[in-house]
Amino acid sequence: MKKTSVYSFLLFIFLLVIWEVTSKSYSELVLPAPSVIVLTLVDGLLSGYFTQHIQRTAAEVILGLFFGGVAGFTVGVLMGEVAFLRKLLFPYIIASQAVPKLALAPLFILWFGFGMTSKVVITALVCFFPLLENTVTAIQLSDIQKQELFKMLGATRLQTLIHLKIPSGMLGILAGLRVSVVLAIVGAVVGEFIGGSEGLGALIIATQAMMDTALMFATLILLTIFGMILYLTVSWLEKMWMKRLKKEI
Amino acid sequence: MKKTSVYSFLLFIFLLVIWEVTSKSYSELVLPAPSVIVLTLVDGLLSGYFTQHIQRTAAEVILGLFFGGVAGFTVGVLMGEVAFLRKLLFPYIIASQAVPKLALAPLFILWFGFGMTSKVVITALVCFFPLLENTVTAIQLSDIQKQELFKMLGATRLQTLIHLKIPSGMLGILAGLRVSVVLAIVGAVVGEFIGGSEGLGALIIATQAMMDTALMFATLILLTIFGMILYLTVSWLEKMWMKRLKKEI
Amino acid sequence: KEEGSNEKESFAQLTVALWSQPITESVNLLVDDEKGFFKEKGIDLKVIPGAGGGDAIKNILSGQADIAFTDPGSLYFALDKGEKLKVIYNIYPQNVFNIVALKESGIEKPEDLKGKTIGVYSLTSGTRQNLLILLHQVGLTEDDVKIVETGISNFAPLIQGQVDATAATDTGLYLAKQKGLGDVNIIEVRDYLNIPSDVFVVTEKTYEEKKEELKRFVAAYRESAQWMLENPEEAAKLAKEFAIDGKDENINLEIIKLRNASSVSEDTEIKGLGAIDADVLQKGADTYQQLGLVNNQLDMSQVVTEEFLEVEQ
Amino acid sequence: MSFLVMEDVTYSYEQGKNQILRGISWEINKGEFHCLLGKSGCGKTTLLKLAAGLLSSENGSIRLQGKEVIKPLPNCSFVFQTPTLLEWKTVIENVLLPIKLKRKIRSEDMEQAMEYLELVGLASYRDCYPLQLSGGQQSRVALARALMQKPSLLFLDEPFAALDAITREELQDDLLRMCYMHNITVLFITHDIAEAVYLSDRVAVMAHGEIVYQTPIMLERPRRMEMRYEPYFNELCFTLRQVMNGERL
Amino acid sequence: MSFLVMEDVTYSYEQGKNQILRGISWEINKGEFHCLLGKSGCGKTTLLKLAAGLLSSENGSIRLQGKEVIKPLPNCSFVFQTPTLLEWKTVIENVLLPIKLKRKIRSEDMEQAMEYLELVGLASYRDCYPLQLSGGQQSRVALARALMQKPSLLFLDEPFAALDAITREELQDDLLRMCYMHNITVLFITHDIAEAVYLSDRVAVMAHGEIVYQTPIMLERPRRMEMRYEPYFNELCFTLRQVMNGERL
């Protein structure tokens, strides 16, 4: 296991070196060198330039993830359970997902104002779908034999859900959540693209107008790190769950 | 089943009526009435105004979906099988997903040119991840007992994959594919946002600046229909698979 | 401060919808907490961001804002759709757009662009519209050149040689030069058709209902613009705190100087800052119509109002 | 008065296709222990599931204490042919499941569960997960779980099939004692003729979806080890064997 | 010369924790039929998996025809304690699986598979899916599949546990015939003492991970029904019973 991290790290260094060398033959506008980017990043972090933007985006992502996640899971469970709802709602849900949020942004702003709300809504919408899809599928997958057991035990629908369907579909649900957390960041950033004066997404737009490519890359690195933290959190949850299942990894 | 479609349709009509009524109190630039939108849509379709844009976007989506899907599935299988690869590559894959493609768009254009390639690349990148995540999870989930059976039958790794792991994880993989196809459209549209003179995404941008909101909504409807067609195709695949599994639905 | 809260009640809430994020070049709108241009006039100013001039207009149409900080192109489009709008102030009477080509390309005047590949931000950006205007002035059309959408960092393809020329703004050109853009030839659009870059637009309804407040707003904005003209260093310093792109004070200063230059014209020397030239706006509208960008004949004299520009006392 | 009454019960898994059960009638009085014998695939499990309300019959009626059985009743308990444990719960949690679905677990429940685990000889495995148990151990956990419900009617589908002769005989005696103590009515499926005779008050033999033979067992209660070697016992076994073989009808 | 040799085999599932197998040595000659008896949980399945190369021992060695067993060998076949069929394949496809993993299916293979299905009495179920079979039918399909491999060494883990006496005895005779015809070496787990005696050349009794008793069975081959009622047969059964009960060591 230790060896893997070493390789992963070596690969990372290797990519960085290639990048550094390549960047020499390009204008800083096109491809800034990693060294320059890191300097910009450290500088921005130390001077507090990033602070308010990081806070803002983090708040949006976390709120959006919370609402979108809870909604995706709940609706997923309901639709997995009730075939009627599934058939009734799926067209609307696919529609709501297939529509590019960015294009609807002006409408969101119209409905939810300029503040954080509109971005939280977009984020929630974006991370709603993967969790919903996986929950619906996972909920329906559970073993028929075990379902008969629960029928026999006189379990209510809710109990069957809590004690059978959700636990047995947990890994699938967590796979959906992993996709969701990563998309949540994209959602928040895209939300900030359209009409934000604060947050890392707004900063990216600003850096483009400023033609400060190094600062843009630094911002992207911050976003990536944030994404990885969220992703690893879900992976950790999964590991905890697997531990419950078998004592091995 | 018939009843559900009736309810679904009634709900649709209800939503339309609410919209029509609401739109009366807004400027057409802000919220056009559904009747106006439908007129614009029909008009655009009949006059052939949409044709080239639809073709362009469809081509991008299908190509992107193909490359992204094949890559997501293949890499998912590899990472599900080889723990080393999983640990080595995941940071890079999360990174590639957490980065907002829109911000990198100018770079994509530099790398892949002004034509369709850059949009196909973005689309592929976007639909790569959900399929990958679900494939990795589904591949690892298969029954231990059945794995022992395959070991006993002297099956090679590839055979175990083809005859056991992929079929038993099929439903999970299809759930990922459903998320992917829907995201593919978003990817293509976002790709066209940045710099495209053709395609439904470019059309949306054009309508936005020209403030032809009705045309924008008509374009969004086309995109939504396209998304639903793709989604239903995957659902149909799933139904076929389920039929193989048990003769019931 | 007891009276403070009392005073607040007589304060007029006004919201300005920007075409962009709160950026350095509009710093005079952002520093009211510090400088109080608007507060002194009894205005509680709020600024909301947008992505393009179209957003700004939509935001006033939907009631999210009272005043739009927008370009004439977006104004023409909205008027073309039958919206009732009024132009109350000319923010930048100078056209800030230009076409930039590398020295070695030999492009020196608009006619040289024939057959060349030219980069623009996007299909609907100001860069494309102004490129079309320029071409139109010398009798060329879109079909005589190859326009490519390069995305927002449009100088990169120019440096990389993927395009022969790129359409940009004065500030964009300045920044690109900072980033190592070599010797270039510049064709200024203002030399061919000097339509304003940005104007303040309100809906007819707001115009009727909030005359008093609008008058105070225009006066306050004028003061703030005057301040920026007179104190570019101070403005550059404040931009560091108040503008999202104000990271580097020296760059801020240069940008502010550029904007100051585009805020004044022969007209403003005479009539004061914000003077609107209805004729040139009309010319712009006609050009847009000839280019097929708008369908209807627009009458700008109906749209322009100079009643808030009269200097008091 | 009869406790459980089946009258002319017919069933087929696929509507209209071949009938699995054909006009079966059967009665069990309160506190009686009945066994079903029959060749593999003759429909024993199907009949048990019908009686338990897990399936519903096409024709005929099934009544428990005079009331039609349309869904599983709370005072009935079922041990399936395969153990059907929840892999993500420990042995003790699995045994406590029926209680957990009803109310909060009290310390008496815990004690009771441990008592049953003791009975099936698995007290020391309380904190193991099902996948860590041998096949026979799993089926014993399933039995303990069924007893936890304190049923008045118990359905057992080959619960001892995976057990060695010794463990099996011990459990047979334990089961009989339990049922006598709590006056539990039992319907038991086995393929072991001696087991059927030893346990039951009445034995039925099924073939091709019909009850082709039945006999009361006139052995003293409580049963004792030695009875297995009595001539009457052996005679009964021999007769039943012949019936199952289709030799005597 | 010995065909399969186990020497001082030790195993525990969790490193360092309690040993499941403790220093087991055993030899089987080519063509012999050996049975393992033992109480539930004594380690029979574990030993079989070790011998088959599914698990690898900590100490000691397992050799097949002189070669160390480190992974499952192609000439070995294993019938698991639970049937382990692939739910998405029909009965005939399940039986043909071992062939399919080796090469294209020929019409001879099809005939061969139908022959084995005939043997286990399930020819008419060839196009059913596993979930449509009764418990006993499933385990018979698993047996047919194992035979399809034409193994020279066959591991059977309670293959007849879910079968009624009649079907079981028929299959016992069929199995013996098959093994004799093809000179198949068999290691068989059962909890039915009579079955062990009837089938084997040698019976071993396990307890707590050790072989505590072994005896050759001196019955004529081919076995005949009547042998079950000979005094020698009953004596052997009685002795084994006592050993299992811990009474005679």
Ligand SMILES: Nc1ncnc2c1ncn2[C@@H]1O[C@H](COP(=O)(O)OP(=O)(O)OP(=O)(O)O)[C@@H](O)[C@H]1O
């Ligand atoms: N995967 C596992 N992890 C940990 N412990 C296990 C595992 N499988 C079995 N055991 C333990 O090993 C012991 C022997 O198990 P094994 O399956 O070999 O028994 P068995 O003799 O086959 O029993 P049965 O007749 O009930 O099938 C049991 O006590 C069981 O709890």
Ligand SMILES: Nc1ncnc2c1ncn2[C@@H]1O[C@H](COP(=O)(O)OP(=O)(O)OP(=O)(O)O)[C@@H](O)[C@H]1O
């Ligand atoms: N879900 C199902 N769908 C279709 N047919 C089924 C289904 N379950 C069982 N059958 C068929 O019904 C018949 C009776 O099955 P059942 O499980 O009742 O047999 P059983 O007597 O319990 O056999 P065993 O002793 O082998 O468990 C079998 O022929 C089987 O093929």
Ligand SMILES: Cc1ncc(C[n+]2csc(CCO)c2C)c(N)n1
């Ligand atoms: C000084 C100044 N520079 C750039 C723009 C941007 N812009 C000009 S036209 C147009 C297209 C319509 O939105 C855009 C985005 C501006 N308004 N003012």
Ligand SMILES: [Mg+2]
């Ligand atoms: Mg059965």
Ligand SMILES: [Mg+2]
């Ligand atoms: Mg076992």
